[in-house]
Amino acid sequence: MNGVHDMGGQHGLGPIAPEAGEPVFHAPWEGRVLALTLAVGAWGRWSIDASRHQRELIPGSDYLRMSYYEKWLIGLIELMVKTGLVTRAEIADGRLAVGALRATPPLTKARVAAVLGAGGPANRDVAASRRFAVGDKVRARNINPVGHTRLPRYARGRQGVVERDHGVHVFPDTNAHGLGEQPRRLYGVRFSARSLWGEAAASRDSVHLDLWDDYLERP
Amino acid sequence: MNDRPHSHDHDHGQEPPSDLALRVKALESLLVDKGLVDAAALDAIVETYEHKVGPRNGAKVVVRAWTDPAYRARLLEDATAAIAELGFGGHQGEHMIAVENTPAVHNLVVCTLCSCYPWPVLGLPPVWYKSSPYRSRAAIDPRGVLAEFGLSLGDEVEIRVWDSTAEVRYLVLPERPAGTAGFDEEALAALVSRDAMIGVAKVERGG
Numbered sequence: 001m002n003g004v005h006d007m008g009g010q011h012g013l014g015p016i017a018p019e020a021g022e023p024v025f026h027a028p029w030e031g032r033v034l035a036l037t038l039a040v041g042a043w044g045r046w047s048i049d050a051s052r053h054q055r056e057l058i059p060g061s062d063y064l065r066m067s068y069y070e071k072w073l074i075g076l077i078e079l080m081v082k083t084g085l086v087t088r089a090e091i092a093d094g095r096l097a098v099g100a101l102r103a104t105p106p107l108t109k110a111r112v113a114a115v116l117g118a119g120g121p122a123n124r125d126v127a128a129s130r131r132f133a134v135g136d137k138v139r140a141r142n143i144n145p146v147g148h149t150r151l152p153r154y155a156r157g158r159q160g161v162v163e164r165d166h167g168v169h170v171f172p173d174t175n176a177h178g179l180g181e182q183p184r185r186l187y188g189v190r191f192s193a194r195s196l197w198g199e200a201a202a203s204r205d206s207v208h209l210d211l212w213d214d215y216l217e218r219p
Numbered sequence: 220m221n222d223r224p225h226s227h228d229h230d231h232g233q234e235p236p237s238d239l240a241l242r243v244k245a246l247e248s249l250l251v252d253k254g255l256v257d258a259a260a261l262d263a264i265v266e267t268y269e270h271k272v273g274p275r276n277g278a279k280v281v282v283r284a285w286t287d288p289a290y291r292a293r294l295l296e297d298a299t300a301a302i303a304e305l306g307f308g309g310h311q312g313e314h315m316i317a318v319e320n321t322p323a324v325h326n327l328v329v330c331t332l333c334s335c336y337p338w339p340v341l342g343l344p345p346v347w348y349k350s351s352p353y354r355s356r357a358a359i360d361p362r363g364v365l366a367e368f369g370l371s372l373g374d375e376v377e378i379r380v381w382d383s384t385a386e387v388r389y390l391v392l393p394e395r396p397a398g399t400a401g402f403d404e405e406a407l408a409a410l411v412s413r414d415a416m417i418g419v420a421k422v423e424r425g426g
Binding site: 005006007008009010011013014015016017018019022024025026027028029031032033034035036038039040043048052055064068070073077085086090091094095096100102103104105107108109111112113115116117118119120121122123150151152154166169170172186188193196197202204205206207208209210211212 | 237239240242243244245246247248249250252253254255256257259260261262263264265267268269272273308309310311312313314316329331332333334342343345346347349350351352353354355356357358359361362364367368374377378379380381382383384385386387414
């Protein structure tokens with residue numbers, strides 16, 4: 001979707017403000033939101049792609065105003081309601097619905113280190129077409145899907161060169177919407193800064209994106 | 220504009236709980252009551268990212284690459300495996316690539332679409348990395364962004380920006396500063412900043 005989250009190339013969003021000695025969390029609730037997101041994620045009711053898309057669905061004006069973990073909190077609540085883990089009434093009341101059964105958490109303290117250490121690899125050992133080879137000139141397609149995509153607007157319609165074949169990875173555009181992983185080949189593509197931003201860019205500079213087979217075409 | 224709603228110069232410990240803090244507390248209590256999460260597991264996750272997983276991991280990778288040419292070659296060939304040799308990997312670092320800075324090439328990492336970042340080696344990203352100003356300008360104006368961090372690179376240096384659009388995560392292998400031949404691994408690691416491994420700083424020998 002062409003949302004405000006797709007920020008590459010925008011101007012006017014202000015100076016970068018690094019904070020000396022920045023703490024990992026600025027308040028305890030931020031750490032709890034991170035932990036809740038990972039712990040509820042262990043139920044396997046949604047994918048990382050769905051959780052990214054849920055945050056993209058936050059209205060643009062709110063997205064720009066909210067702090068990072070506030071966006072995570074909103075996204076988590078919406079996903080839990082959508083997938084039936086909680087009801088809006090329970091969120092509003094802060095109490096279990098009458099008659100609700102108590103579940104058993106899938107992620108216990110004893111399993112945290114192993115689960116985080118294993119992670120969730122996105123590559124899949126399945127056959128998938130390899131339409132492009134390292135060294136091929138490619139063009140990012142000019143697509144404007146209303147759903148989730150990882151092809152930023154600034155690269156659409158631009159020409160680059162395939163630099164790397166990452167193998168076959170889960171396709172976010174379908175996986176975010178519950179349409180399956182539909183693994184596709186993923187390529188590292190180099191775009192010259194001038195092809196993206198015009199002649200004012202430094203001649204040797206480049207921007208590198210990881211793009212799935214479907215995002216690319218022959219120029 | 221910073222994308223945080225207010226300044227963080229003050230001490231949160233001195234304030235009454237914010238609306239967000241209360242909402243999160245209520246949500247956690249509900250989810251524990253429902254048996255959806257285990258409070259001790261939440262504590263363990265927070266503890267992991269506050270105290271165990273952070274940029275000191277990445278600094279060990281960088282120092283090993285500086286001091287062991289065979290390791291450097293393995294890191295540039297297959298970063299996921301090379302990083303796993305040091306015991307780091309997993310969530311948000313499943314597919315790693317190391318990109319090497321040289322006098323002629325400078326690498327800079329961003330995620331323009333969200334906040335992708337190599338957690339096992341750098342920990343959780345700082346606020347500025349996740350902020351609109353950095354995400355919007357790193358790809359279109361890397362030289363201006365680097366100048367804001369106090370790093371001015373000449374036109375003869377090629378800048379490569381890595382936009383983390385998939386589940387591949389990038390670690391910058393900075394240049395080893397001159398005059399550090401006698402440094403042991405611990406002294407070298409102390410020089411390697413998080414910012415240098417994102418690419419918004421160089422590693423300096425220091426005073």
